[in-house]
Amino acid sequence: MTLVMATLSGVGLCQTPPASAQSQKVRLVKTKVPAAYPELARRSNIVGMVKLQVVVAPNGHVKEATVMGGNPVLVQAALGAVKHWEFEPTKEETTEVVRFTFSP
Numbered sequence: 001m002t003l004v005m006a007t008l009s010g011v012g013l014c015q016t017p018p019a020s021a022q023s024q025k026v027r028l029v030k031t032k033v034p035a036a037y038p039e040l041a042r043r044s045n046i047v048g049m050v051k052l053q054v055v056v057a058p059n060g061h062v063k064e065a066t067v068m069g070g071n072p073v074l075v076q077a078a079l080g081a082v083k084h085w086e087f088e089p090t091k092e093e094t095t096e097v098v099r100f101t102f103s104p
Contacts, residue, residue, distance in 0.1 A: 035081035
């Protein structure tokens with residue numbers, strides 16, 4: 001069985017707060033699309049985490065995703081999945097950190 005877990009980090013969450021903000025809340029995810037475990041990773045027994053910085057538009061759709069770290073074999077699967085995520089709408093664009101953990 002393949003296990004791919006995705007989490008939105010609440011501790012150490014990297015958000016870009018407005019200048020006047022006192023505290024930030026984690027933006028909730030409405031829809032999570034799981035990342036497919038790449039066949040090359042499965043055959044090579046590659047496990048690990050991919051960390052992404054995600055810019056989320058006010059309407060909740062992912063506007064941009066940047067790789068912060070992770071095995072290159074796993075990165076494309078994480079990027080492909082997170083682009084289909086949908087977050088709760090807010091009044092402003094936010095930046096979130098998302099982690100995908102891949103293991104067979």
